[in-house]
Amino acid sequence: MNKITKIIGISFAIFFLVGLATTLTKSMMITFWDVLPVYILMAIAIFMMLYESFFDKK
Numbered sequence: 001m002n003k004i005t006k007i008i009g010i011s012f013a014i015f016f017l018v019g020l021a022t023t024l025t026k027s028m029m030i031t032f033w034d035v036l037p038v039y040i041l042m043a044i045a046i047f048m049m050l051y052e053s054f055f056d057k058k
Helices: 002-025 032-055
Strands: none
Touching: 002 032
16 A cells, blocks of 8 residues: 555645656746756756665664
8 A cells, every 4th residue: 555655645746746847848948958857856856865765674
């Protein structure tokens, strides 16, 4: 049950972050290079969530 709750919570967070980043790229005035730092920070945040939830065994 605990692992299912983690998966659901992380999937909601990932969907939110990906939706936020794709919303930024829909604007005509914002280019890919402007949104690249957002993608990098989003990838780091997703990796940290997954690592802390499943791989960190302290």
